[in-house]
Amino acid sequence: MYKVIFIDDETSVLKFLYHAIDWEKYQIEIAGAAQNGKEGLDLYDKVKPDIIVVDIEMPIVTGIEFARKVRAFDKTVHIIILTAYAEFEYAKSALEFQAESYLLKPLDEDKLEECMINILRKIELREQQKNQNIYYELELCEKKLQELMIIRGNELQYKKFFSEYGEAVSSYTYVINIYLYGEQKIESQNRKEIVKKIFRKIFGDKTMVLYQSHTELFVIIESEFFATKMQKGLELLEKEDIYGFAGVAPIVKGQIWSISYEKAKQTRYRCYYTKMRYSLEKNGAVYPDYSREIWAVCEQAVTDLQKWADFEIARQEFLEGLNKINALKINPDEIYEILMELLISLKLGLTKKYGEYTVAVLRHITLDSLKQCWNYELLARYIGLLLDELKDTLEIIQIGQEPSLIIRKAKDYTVKHYGDAGLTLEQVAQYAGISKNHLSKVFSEGTGQTYWSYLTSFRIEKSKKMLRETTKSIRQISEAVGYQSINHFSRKFKELTGITPNNYRIKE
Numbered sequence: 001m002y003k004v005i006f007i008d009d010e011t012s013v014l015k016f017l018y019h020a021i022d023w024e025k026y027q028i029e030i031a032g033a034a035q036n037g038k039e040g041l042d043l044y045d046k047v048k049p050d051i052i053v054v055d056i057e058m059p060i061v062t063g064i065e066f067a068r069k070v071r072a073f074d075k076t077v078h079i080i081i082l083t084a085y086a087e088f089e090y091a092k093s094a095l096e097f098q099a100e101s102y103l104l105k106p107l108d109e110d111k112l113e114e115c116m117i118n119i120l121r122k123i124e125l126r127e128q129q130k131n132q133n134i135y136y137e138l139e140l141c142e143k144k145l146q147e148l149m150i151i152r153g154n155e156l157q158y159k160k161f162f163s164e165y166g167e168a169v170s171s172y173t174y175v176i177n178i179y180l181y182g183e184q185k186i187e188s189q190n191r192k193e194i195v196k197k198i199f200r201k202i203f204g205d206k207t208m209v210l211y212q213s214h215t216e217l218f219v220i221i222e223s224e225f226f227a228t229k230m231q232k233g234l235e236l237l238e239k240e241d242i243y244g245f246a247g248v249a250p251i252v253k254g255q256i257w258s259i260s261y262e263k264a265k266q267t268r269y270r271c272y273y274t275k276m277r278y279s280l281e282k283n284g285a286v287y288p289d290y291s292r293e294i295w296a297v298c299e300q301a302v303t304d305l306q307k308w309a310d311f312e313i314a315r316q317e318f319l320e321g322l323n324k325i326n327a328l329k330i331n332p333d334e335i336y337e338i339l340m341e342l343l344i345s346l347k348l349g350l351t352k353k354y355g356e357y358t359v360a361v362l363r364h365i366t367l368d369s370l371k372q373c374w375n376y377e378l379l380a381r382y383i384g385l386l387l388d389e390l391k392d393t394l395e396i397i398q399i400g401q402e403p404s405l406i407i408r409k410a411k412d413y414t415v416k417h418y419g420d421a422g423l424t425l426e427q428v429a430q431y432a433g434i435s436k437n438h439l440s441k442v443f444s445e446g447t448g449q450t451y452w453s454y455l456t457s458f459r460i461e462k463s464k465k466m467l468r469e470t471t472k473s474i475r476q477i478s479e480a481v482g483y484q485s486i487n488h489f490s491r492k493f494k495e496l497t498g499i500t501p502n503n504y505r506i507k508e
Helices: 011-019 037-047 063-073 085-097 109-150 155-169 188-203 227-239 257-274 291-307 311-328 332-354 356-363 367-371 376-399 403-417 425-432 436-447 451-469 474-480 486-497 501-507
Strands: 002-007 028-034 051-055 078-083 101-104 174-181 208-213 216-221 243-250 278-280
Touching (some): 028 037, 037 051, 037 063, 051 063, 101 109, 109 155, 109 208, 174 188, 174 257, 188 216, 227 243, 257 278, 257 332, 332 356, 332 376, 403 425, 403 436, 425 436, 425 451, 436 451, 451 501, 474 486, 474 501, 486 501
Parallel strands (some): 002 051, 051 078
Antiparallel strands (some): 174 243
Protein backbone atom coordinates (compact mmCIF):
# COMPACT_ATOMS: atom_id res chain seq x y z
CA MET A 1 0.00 0.00 0.00
CA TYR A 2 0.97 3.63 -0.45
CA LYS A 3 1.43 5.93 2.56
CA VAL A 4 0.02 9.43 3.09
CA ILE A 5 0.58 11.92 5.92
CA PHE A 6 -1.41 15.08 6.79
CA ILE A 7 0.14 18.31 8.18
CA ASP A 8 -2.18 21.17 9.21
CA ASP A 9 -2.53 23.29 12.33
CA GLU A 10 -6.33 23.13 12.16
CA THR A 11 -7.77 20.06 13.92
CA SER A 12 -11.00 20.30 11.93
CA VAL A 13 -9.08 20.05 8.64
CA LEU A 14 -7.20 16.97 9.84
CA LYS A 15 -10.46 15.28 10.84
CA PHE A 16 -11.93 16.13 7.45
CA LEU A 17 -8.92 14.62 5.62
CA TYR A 18 -9.21 11.37 7.55
CA HIS A 19 -12.74 10.80 6.28
CA ALA A 20 -12.90 12.80 3.04
CA ILE A 21 -12.39 9.79 0.75
CA ASP A 22 -12.18 6.01 0.98
CA TRP A 23 -8.42 5.72 1.31
CA GLU A 24 -8.39 1.90 1.41
CA LYS A 25 -10.19 1.82 -1.93
CA TYR A 26 -7.07 3.32 -3.47
CA GLN A 27 -4.71 1.19 -1.37
CA ILE A 28 -3.54 4.24 0.57
CA GLU A 29 -2.65 3.98 4.24
CA ILE A 30 -2.93 7.04 6.51
CA ALA A 31 0.48 6.85 8.19
CA GLY A 32 0.03 9.81 10.59
CA ALA A 33 -0.69 13.51 11.05
CA ALA A 34 1.12 16.57 12.45
CA GLN A 35 -0.01 20.13 13.41
CA ASN A 36 3.08 22.12 12.38
CA GLY A 37 5.93 21.93 9.92
CA LYS A 38 8.53 20.83 12.46
CA GLU A 39 6.41 17.89 13.63
CA GLY A 40 5.70 17.20 9.97
CA LEU A 41 9.42 16.86 9.20
CA ASP A 42 9.85 14.43 12.09
CA LEU A 43 6.85 12.43 10.89
CA TYR A 44 8.22 12.37 7.33
CA ASP A 45 11.58 11.01 8.54
CA LYS A 46 9.79 8.34 10.50
CA VAL A 47 7.35 6.92 7.92
CA LYS A 48 8.84 7.98 4.51
CA PRO A 49 5.43 8.54 2.87
CA ASP A 50 4.56 8.46 -0.82
CA ILE A 51 2.12 11.41 -0.54
CA ILE A 52 2.10 14.51 1.73
CA VAL A 53 -0.90 16.81 2.22
CA VAL A 54 0.39 20.01 3.90
CA ASP A 55 -1.11 23.40 4.78
CA ILE A 56 0.80 26.39 3.43
CA GLU A 57 0.50 28.61 6.51
CA MET A 58 1.55 27.01 9.82
CA PRO A 59 3.49 28.05 12.93
CA ILE A 60 7.18 27.25 13.51
CA VAL A 61 7.84 25.86 9.98
CA THR A 62 5.56 26.92 7.12
CA GLY A 63 4.32 24.62 4.37
CA ILE A 64 6.65 26.31 1.85
CA GLU A 65 9.69 25.78 4.12
CA PHE A 66 8.58 22.20 4.76
CA ALA A 67 8.31 21.49 1.03
CA ARG A 68 11.71 23.06 0.34
CA LYS A 69 13.45 20.94 3.00
CA VAL A 70 11.77 17.68 1.94
CA ARG A 71 12.40 18.24 -1.74
CA ALA A 72 16.10 18.88 -1.06
CA PHE A 73 16.66 15.14 -0.51
CA ASP A 74 13.48 13.49 -1.85
CA LYS A 75 12.65 14.14 -5.50
CA THR A 76 9.88 11.55 -5.79
CA VAL A 77 7.45 12.16 -2.90
CA HIS A 78 4.16 13.77 -4.03
CA ILE A 79 3.26 17.01 -2.21
CA ILE A 80 -0.21 18.63 -2.15
CA ILE A 81 -0.46 22.20 -0.80
CA LEU A 82 -3.60 23.35 1.07
CA THR A 83 -4.34 27.07 0.94
CA ALA A 84 -7.04 29.69 1.63
CA TYR A 85 -8.21 32.16 -1.05
CA ALA A 86 -6.16 34.95 0.51
CA GLU A 87 -3.00 32.85 0.11
CA PHE A 88 -3.68 31.78 -3.47
CA GLU A 89 -0.89 33.79 -5.13
CA TYR A 90 1.49 32.75 -2.33
CA ALA A 91 0.59 29.09 -2.92
CA LYS A 92 1.63 29.32 -6.55
CA SER A 93 5.22 29.74 -5.40
CA ALA A 94 5.02 26.23 -3.98
CA LEU A 95 5.04 24.90 -7.51
CA GLU A 96 8.72 25.79 -7.84
CA PHE A 97 9.33 23.12 -5.20
CA GLN A 98 7.51 20.63 -7.43
CA ALA A 99 4.40 20.50 -5.34
CA GLU A 100 1.95 18.17 -7.07
CA SER A 101 -0.98 20.53 -6.79
CA TYR A 102 -2.72 22.96 -4.48
CA LEU A 103 -6.25 22.73 -3.14
CA LEU A 104 -8.31 25.66 -1.89
CA LYS A 105 -9.94 25.72 1.50
CA PRO A 106 -12.59 24.86 2.37
CA LEU A 107 -11.66 21.55 0.85
CA ASP A 108 -13.83 19.79 -1.71
CA GLU A 109 -13.99 15.99 -1.38
CA ASP A 110 -14.30 15.36 -5.13
CA LYS A 111 -11.33 17.55 -5.98
CA LEU A 112 -9.25 15.88 -3.29
CA GLU A 113 -10.17 12.44 -4.67
CA GLU A 114 -9.45 13.54 -8.25
CA CYS A 115 -6.05 14.86 -7.14
CA MET A 116 -5.24 11.52 -5.46
CA ILE A 117 -6.24 9.56 -8.57
CA ASN A 118 -3.90 11.66 -10.70
CA ILE A 119 -1.08 11.12 -8.21
CA LEU A 120 -1.62 7.34 -8.18
CA ARG A 121 -1.46 7.28 -11.98
CA LYS A 122 1.88 9.07 -11.87
CA ILE A 123 3.19 6.68 -9.18
CA GLU A 124 2.18 3.63 -11.24
CA LEU A 125 3.71 5.08 -14.40
CA ARG A 126 6.96 5.86 -12.58
CA GLU A 127 7.05 2.31 -11.12
CA GLN A 128 6.47 0.82 -14.55
CA GLN A 129 9.34 2.85 -15.99
CA LYS A 130 11.51 1.90 -13.03
CA ASN A 131 10.67 -1.78 -13.49
CA GLN A 132 11.42 -1.55 -17.20
CA ASN A 133 14.81 -0.09 -16.42
CA ILE A 134 15.43 -2.74 -13.77
CA TYR A 135 14.41 -5.57 -16.11
CA TYR A 136 16.52 -4.17 -18.92
CA GLU A 137 19.58 -4.02 -16.68
CA LEU A 138 18.68 -7.43 -15.27
CA GLU A 139 18.52 -8.97 -18.76
CA LEU A 140 21.93 -7.49 -19.61
CA CYS A 141 23.35 -8.82 -16.35
CA GLU A 142 21.83 -12.26 -16.91
CA LYS A 143 23.16 -12.36 -20.47
CA LYS A 144 26.67 -11.49 -19.30
CA LEU A 145 26.58 -14.13 -16.56
CA GLN A 146 25.40 -16.67 -19.13
CA GLU A 147 28.41 -15.84 -21.31
CA LEU A 148 30.78 -16.19 -18.35
CA MET A 149 29.28 -19.59 -17.55
CA ILE A 150 29.68 -20.82 -21.14
CA ILE A 151 33.33 -19.75 -21.39
CA ARG A 152 34.05 -20.83 -17.79
CA GLY A 153 35.04 -17.28 -16.82
CA ASN A 154 38.14 -16.78 -14.71
CA GLU A 155 38.60 -14.53 -11.69
CA LEU A 156 39.72 -11.57 -13.81
CA GLN A 157 36.65 -11.79 -16.03
CA TYR A 158 34.33 -11.95 -13.02
CA LYS A 159 36.05 -8.92 -11.47
CA LYS A 160 35.35 -6.99 -14.66
CA PHE A 161 31.72 -8.10 -14.50
CA PHE A 162 31.35 -6.92 -10.89
CA SER A 163 32.93 -3.56 -11.73
CA GLU A 164 30.21 -3.07 -14.36
CA TYR A 165 27.21 -4.61 -12.58
CA GLY A 166 28.34 -4.61 -8.94
CA GLU A 167 25.47 -2.49 -7.64
CA ALA A 168 22.85 -4.45 -9.59
CA VAL A 169 24.02 -7.84 -8.26
CA SER A 170 25.16 -6.92 -4.75
CA SER A 171 21.90 -8.10 -3.18
CA TYR A 172 21.97 -11.67 -4.53
CA THR A 173 22.21 -14.30 -1.83
CA TYR A 174 21.87 -17.88 -3.17
CA VAL A 175 22.52 -20.07 -6.22
CA ILE A 176 20.16 -22.97 -6.95
CA ASN A 177 21.36 -25.74 -9.29
CA ILE A 178 18.35 -27.56 -10.77
CA TYR A 179 18.63 -30.82 -12.71
CA LEU A 180 15.58 -31.72 -14.80
CA TYR A 181 14.69 -35.40 -15.18
CA GLY A 182 11.92 -37.47 -16.72
CA GLU A 183 10.45 -37.05 -20.18
CA GLN A 184 10.82 -33.40 -21.17
CA LYS A 185 7.77 -32.43 -23.25
CA ILE A 186 8.65 -28.73 -23.33
CA GLU A 187 11.42 -27.17 -25.42
CA SER A 188 14.56 -26.07 -23.56
CA GLN A 189 14.05 -22.30 -23.97
CA ASN A 190 10.43 -22.55 -22.89
CA ARG A 191 11.45 -24.58 -19.84
CA LYS A 192 13.90 -21.86 -18.87
CA GLU A 193 11.20 -19.19 -19.15
CA ILE A 194 8.74 -21.27 -17.11
CA VAL A 195 11.36 -21.83 -14.40
CA LYS A 196 12.14 -18.09 -14.38
CA LYS A 197 8.45 -17.15 -14.11
CA ILE A 198 7.80 -19.55 -11.23
CA PHE A 199 10.91 -18.72 -9.24
CA ARG A 200 10.43 -14.97 -9.71
CA LYS A 201 6.96 -15.39 -8.29
CA ILE A 202 8.41 -17.20 -5.26
CA PHE A 203 11.77 -15.49 -4.66
CA GLY A 204 11.25 -12.07 -6.24
CA ASP A 205 11.31 -10.25 -9.57
CA LYS A 206 15.11 -10.00 -9.72
CA THR A 207 15.58 -13.77 -9.87
CA MET A 208 17.90 -14.78 -12.74
CA VAL A 209 18.04 -18.12 -14.57
CA LEU A 210 21.16 -19.36 -16.39
CA TYR A 211 21.10 -22.18 -18.94
CA GLN A 212 23.80 -24.83 -18.38
CA SER A 213 22.33 -27.53 -20.64
CA HIS A 214 18.89 -28.70 -21.75
CA THR A 215 18.59 -30.59 -18.46
CA GLU A 216 20.47 -28.29 -16.06
CA LEU A 217 19.75 -24.72 -14.92
CA PHE A 218 21.14 -22.31 -12.34
CA VAL A 219 18.70 -20.02 -10.52
CA ILE A 220 20.15 -16.97 -8.74
CA ILE A 221 17.98 -15.33 -6.06
CA GLU A 222 18.31 -12.23 -3.89
CA SER A 223 15.91 -13.19 -1.10
CA GLU A 224 16.51 -15.37 1.93
CA PHE A 225 16.25 -19.09 1.19
CA PHE A 226 13.29 -20.88 2.78
CA ALA A 227 12.71 -24.61 2.46
CA THR A 228 8.96 -24.12 2.03
CA LYS A 229 9.59 -21.79 -0.93
CA MET A 230 11.93 -24.29 -2.57
CA GLN A 231 9.41 -27.09 -2.14
CA LYS A 232 6.67 -24.88 -3.54
CA GLY A 233 8.82 -24.03 -6.57
CA LEU A 234 9.43 -27.71 -7.40
CA GLU A 235 5.71 -28.47 -6.97
CA LEU A 236 4.73 -25.65 -9.34
CA LEU A 237 7.24 -26.93 -11.89
CA GLU A 238 5.64 -30.37 -11.73
CA LYS A 239 2.27 -28.82 -12.59
CA GLU A 240 3.96 -27.64 -15.79
CA ASP A 241 5.28 -31.19 -16.47
CA ILE A 242 8.81 -30.14 -15.48
CA TYR A 243 10.44 -32.43 -12.92
CA GLY A 244 13.65 -31.61 -11.14
CA PHE A 245 15.79 -31.80 -8.01
CA ALA A 246 18.10 -29.11 -6.73
CA GLY A 247 21.14 -28.08 -4.70
CA VAL A 248 21.35 -24.70 -2.97
CA ALA A 249 24.52 -22.80 -2.01
CA PRO A 250 25.04 -19.28 -0.62
CA ILE A 251 26.79 -16.54 -2.59
CA VAL A 252 29.83 -15.34 -0.65
CA LYS A 253 30.62 -11.65 -1.07
CA GLY A 254 34.02 -11.09 -2.69
CA GLN A 255 34.06 -14.60 -4.15
CA ILE A 256 33.54 -15.32 -7.85
CA TRP A 257 30.15 -16.85 -8.50
CA SER A 258 31.49 -19.89 -10.33
CA ILE A 259 32.56 -21.20 -6.90
CA SER A 260 28.95 -20.94 -5.71
CA TYR A 261 27.80 -22.67 -8.92
CA GLU A 262 30.08 -25.62 -8.17
CA LYS A 263 29.00 -25.78 -4.52
CA ALA A 264 25.34 -25.77 -5.57
CA LYS A 265 26.03 -28.62 -8.00
CA GLN A 266 27.96 -30.57 -5.36
CA THR A 267 25.06 -30.06 -2.98
CA ARG A 268 22.63 -31.30 -5.63
CA TYR A 269 24.66 -34.53 -5.79
CA ARG A 270 23.56 -35.19 -2.21
CA CYS A 271 20.03 -35.74 -3.54
CA TYR A 272 21.33 -38.82 -5.41
CA TYR A 273 22.29 -40.44 -2.12
CA THR A 274 19.51 -39.13 0.14
CA LYS A 275 16.59 -39.18 -2.33
CA MET A 276 15.67 -35.65 -1.21
CA ARG A 277 14.24 -33.31 -3.85
CA TYR A 278 16.59 -30.50 -2.80
CA SER A 279 19.54 -30.03 -0.49
CA LEU A 280 21.13 -26.97 1.17
CA GLU A 281 24.92 -26.70 1.13
CA LYS A 282 26.54 -27.52 4.48
CA ASN A 283 30.22 -27.58 5.33
CA GLY A 284 31.21 -27.62 1.65
CA ALA A 285 30.61 -31.37 1.18
CA VAL A 286 32.48 -32.66 -1.89
CA TYR A 287 31.82 -35.82 -3.91
CA PRO A 288 35.14 -36.76 -5.58
CA ASP A 289 35.77 -38.51 -8.92
CA TYR A 290 36.86 -42.17 -8.91
CA SER A 291 36.79 -43.31 -12.52
CA ARG A 292 39.19 -46.22 -12.07
CA GLU A 293 37.33 -47.62 -9.09
CA ILE A 294 34.01 -47.57 -10.94
CA TRP A 295 35.46 -49.15 -14.04
CA ALA A 296 37.23 -51.93 -12.13
CA VAL A 297 34.11 -52.80 -10.12
CA CYS A 298 31.89 -53.43 -13.16
CA GLU A 299 34.34 -54.26 -15.99
CA GLN A 300 34.49 -58.00 -15.23
CA ALA A 301 30.71 -58.24 -15.23
CA VAL A 302 30.63 -56.54 -18.65
CA THR A 303 33.20 -59.05 -19.93
CA ASP A 304 31.09 -61.93 -18.63
CA LEU A 305 28.00 -60.53 -20.28
CA GLN A 306 29.85 -60.18 -23.59
CA LYS A 307 31.06 -63.79 -23.41
CA TRP A 308 27.61 -64.97 -22.31
CA ALA A 309 28.73 -66.71 -19.18
CA ASP A 310 26.02 -67.35 -16.58
CA PHE A 311 23.85 -64.34 -17.24
CA GLU A 312 22.26 -64.28 -13.78
CA ILE A 313 25.66 -64.30 -12.09
CA ALA A 314 27.00 -61.57 -14.38
CA ARG A 315 23.86 -59.52 -13.85
CA GLN A 316 24.15 -59.85 -10.08
CA GLU A 317 27.84 -58.93 -10.16
CA PHE A 318 27.02 -55.82 -12.18
CA LEU A 319 24.33 -54.71 -9.71
CA GLU A 320 26.57 -55.52 -6.75
CA GLY A 321 29.19 -53.36 -8.42
CA LEU A 322 26.70 -50.49 -8.54
CA ASN A 323 26.03 -51.01 -4.85
CA LYS A 324 29.77 -50.77 -4.10
CA ILE A 325 29.94 -47.59 -6.16
CA ASN A 326 27.05 -46.15 -4.17
CA ALA A 327 28.96 -46.87 -0.95
CA LEU A 328 31.92 -44.81 -2.23
CA LYS A 329 29.75 -41.63 -2.16
CA ILE A 330 31.35 -40.21 -5.28
CA ASN A 331 30.33 -37.66 -7.89
CA PRO A 332 27.10 -39.02 -9.50
CA ASP A 333 27.96 -37.39 -12.85
CA GLU A 334 31.07 -39.57 -12.88
CA ILE A 335 28.92 -42.64 -12.23
CA TYR A 336 26.66 -41.84 -15.17
CA GLU A 337 29.58 -41.22 -17.55
CA ILE A 338 31.46 -44.40 -16.65
CA LEU A 339 28.30 -46.51 -16.81
CA MET A 340 27.71 -45.10 -20.28
CA GLU A 341 31.22 -46.16 -21.31
CA LEU A 342 30.62 -49.65 -19.89
CA LEU A 343 27.33 -49.99 -21.76
CA ILE A 344 28.98 -48.86 -25.01
CA SER A 345 31.69 -51.49 -24.43
CA LEU A 346 28.99 -54.09 -23.81
CA LYS A 347 27.13 -53.04 -26.98
CA LEU A 348 30.27 -53.34 -29.12
CA GLY A 349 31.12 -56.77 -27.71
CA LEU A 350 27.64 -58.16 -28.22
CA THR A 351 27.34 -56.66 -31.70
CA LYS A 352 30.58 -58.33 -32.70
CA LYS A 353 29.34 -61.68 -31.42
CA TYR A 354 25.64 -61.64 -32.30
CA GLY A 355 25.30 -58.96 -34.99
CA GLU A 356 23.55 -55.62 -35.29
CA TYR A 357 20.25 -56.95 -33.93
CA THR A 358 21.50 -56.69 -30.35
CA VAL A 359 22.32 -53.00 -30.82
CA ALA A 360 18.60 -52.20 -30.87
CA VAL A 361 18.31 -53.09 -27.19
CA LEU A 362 21.02 -50.62 -26.21
CA ARG A 363 20.49 -48.01 -28.91
CA HIS A 364 18.08 -45.88 -26.86
CA ILE A 365 20.53 -45.69 -23.93
CA THR A 366 22.10 -42.23 -23.67
CA LEU A 367 23.87 -40.27 -20.97
CA ASP A 368 20.70 -38.22 -20.49
CA SER A 369 18.56 -41.34 -20.12
CA LEU A 370 20.89 -42.56 -17.35
CA LYS A 371 20.75 -39.17 -15.63
CA GLN A 372 16.97 -39.34 -15.51
CA CYS A 373 17.58 -41.86 -12.71
CA TRP A 374 18.25 -39.15 -10.14
CA ASN A 375 19.00 -41.50 -7.23
CA TYR A 376 20.77 -44.81 -6.73
CA GLU A 377 17.63 -46.96 -6.39
CA LEU A 378 16.21 -45.69 -9.68
CA LEU A 379 19.54 -46.23 -11.42
CA ALA A 380 19.92 -49.80 -10.11
CA ARG A 381 16.33 -50.60 -11.14
CA TYR A 382 16.91 -49.12 -14.60
CA ILE A 383 20.11 -51.12 -15.17
CA GLY A 384 18.41 -54.29 -13.89
CA LEU A 385 15.51 -53.88 -16.33
CA LEU A 386 17.95 -53.12 -19.14
CA LEU A 387 19.89 -56.33 -18.49
CA ASP A 388 16.65 -58.32 -18.32
CA GLU A 389 15.61 -56.89 -21.69
CA LEU A 390 19.03 -57.74 -23.08
CA LYS A 391 18.75 -61.29 -21.78
CA ASP A 392 15.36 -61.77 -23.46
CA THR A 393 16.70 -60.42 -26.75
CA LEU A 394 19.75 -62.66 -26.74
CA GLU A 395 17.67 -65.72 -25.94
CA ILE A 396 15.50 -64.95 -28.97
CA ILE A 397 18.67 -64.82 -31.06
CA GLN A 398 19.92 -68.10 -29.61
CA ILE A 399 16.63 -69.88 -30.22
CA GLY A 400 17.17 -69.08 -33.88
CA GLN A 401 20.27 -71.33 -33.97
CA GLU A 402 19.89 -74.89 -35.35
CA PRO A 403 19.43 -77.28 -32.39
CA SER A 404 21.80 -79.78 -34.06
CA LEU A 405 24.52 -77.11 -34.17
CA ILE A 406 24.07 -76.36 -30.48
CA ILE A 407 24.16 -80.05 -29.58
CA ARG A 408 27.26 -80.62 -31.71
CA LYS A 409 29.04 -77.72 -30.02
CA ALA A 410 28.10 -79.08 -26.59
CA LYS A 411 29.38 -82.54 -27.48
CA ASP A 412 32.58 -81.15 -28.99
CA TYR A 413 33.30 -79.28 -25.79
CA THR A 414 32.54 -82.40 -23.76
CA VAL A 415 35.03 -84.48 -25.75
CA LYS A 416 37.75 -81.96 -24.94
CA HIS A 417 36.89 -81.38 -21.29
CA TYR A 418 35.11 -84.48 -19.91
CA GLY A 419 38.15 -85.14 -17.71
CA ASP A 420 37.76 -81.79 -15.90
CA ALA A 421 36.27 -82.48 -12.49
CA GLY A 422 35.01 -78.87 -12.31
CA LEU A 423 33.22 -78.95 -15.69
CA THR A 424 30.01 -76.91 -15.48
CA LEU A 425 26.95 -76.41 -17.67
CA GLU A 426 27.80 -72.69 -17.78
CA GLN A 427 31.12 -73.47 -19.47
CA VAL A 428 29.47 -75.63 -22.09
CA ALA A 429 26.74 -73.03 -22.68
CA GLN A 430 29.31 -70.27 -23.10
CA TYR A 431 31.12 -72.36 -25.73
CA ALA A 432 27.82 -72.94 -27.54
CA GLY A 433 26.96 -69.25 -27.33
CA ILE A 434 23.72 -69.65 -25.44
CA SER A 435 22.39 -69.54 -21.89
CA LYS A 436 22.60 -72.65 -19.70
CA ASN A 437 18.79 -72.84 -19.47
CA HIS A 438 18.45 -72.74 -23.25
CA LEU A 439 21.21 -75.37 -23.63
CA SER A 440 19.43 -77.73 -21.21
CA LYS A 441 16.18 -77.34 -23.15
CA VAL A 442 17.72 -77.83 -26.62
CA PHE A 443 19.92 -80.76 -25.53
CA SER A 444 17.08 -82.64 -23.82
CA GLU A 445 14.69 -82.14 -26.75
CA GLY A 446 17.35 -83.07 -29.33
CA THR A 447 18.89 -86.14 -27.66
CA GLY A 448 16.17 -87.45 -25.36
CA GLN A 449 18.43 -87.12 -22.33
CA THR A 450 19.77 -84.36 -20.12
CA TYR A 451 23.25 -83.02 -20.66
CA TRP A 452 24.35 -84.46 -17.30
CA SER A 453 23.09 -87.93 -18.28
CA TYR A 454 25.00 -87.62 -21.54
CA LEU A 455 28.18 -86.53 -19.73
CA THR A 456 27.92 -89.38 -17.23
CA SER A 457 27.44 -91.95 -20.02
CA PHE A 458 30.35 -90.46 -21.98
CA ARG A 459 32.66 -90.63 -18.97
CA ILE A 460 31.69 -94.24 -18.16
CA GLU A 461 32.31 -95.31 -21.77
CA LYS A 462 35.75 -93.68 -21.64
CA SER A 463 36.49 -95.44 -18.33
CA LYS A 464 35.44 -98.86 -19.78
CA LYS A 465 37.91 -98.38 -22.61
CA MET A 466 40.68 -97.58 -20.12
CA LEU A 467 39.78 -100.61 -18.00
CA ARG A 468 40.10 -102.82 -21.07
CA GLU A 469 43.18 -101.30 -22.67
CA THR A 470 45.34 -99.97 -19.79
CA THR A 471 46.75 -101.10 -16.50
CA LYS A 472 45.85 -97.86 -14.71
CA SER A 473 44.39 -98.17 -11.23
CA ILE A 474 40.68 -97.59 -10.62
CA ARG A 475 41.55 -94.33 -8.84
CA GLN A 476 43.66 -93.11 -11.77
CA ILE A 477 40.88 -93.94 -14.24
CA SER A 478 38.32 -92.28 -11.96
CA GLU A 479 40.31 -89.03 -11.93
CA ALA A 480 41.05 -89.25 -15.68
CA VAL A 481 37.34 -89.20 -16.55
CA GLY A 482 36.47 -86.35 -14.18
CA TYR A 483 35.63 -88.00 -10.83
CA GLN A 484 37.57 -86.86 -7.77
CA SER A 485 35.85 -89.46 -5.56
CA ILE A 486 36.49 -93.12 -6.41
CA ASN A 487 33.33 -94.10 -4.52
CA HIS A 488 31.25 -91.71 -6.61
CA PHE A 489 32.82 -93.09 -9.80
CA SER A 490 32.20 -96.73 -8.76
CA ARG A 491 28.58 -95.99 -7.90
CA LYS A 492 27.91 -94.30 -11.27
CA PHE A 493 29.75 -97.11 -13.12
CA LYS A 494 27.59 -99.79 -11.49
CA GLU A 495 24.39 -97.81 -12.16
CA LEU A 496 25.10 -97.87 -15.90
CA THR A 497 26.81 -101.28 -16.34
CA GLY A 498 25.35 -103.38 -13.52
CA ILE A 499 28.80 -104.33 -12.18
CA THR A 500 31.72 -102.66 -10.40
CA PRO A 501 34.78 -101.39 -12.28
CA ASN A 502 36.93 -104.20 -10.83
CA ASN A 503 34.50 -106.90 -11.95
CA TYR A 504 34.25 -105.29 -15.38
CA ARG A 505 38.08 -105.46 -15.78
CA ILE A 506 38.15 -109.10 -14.66
CA LYS A 507 35.28 -110.02 -16.97
CA GLU A 508 36.80 -108.28 -19.97
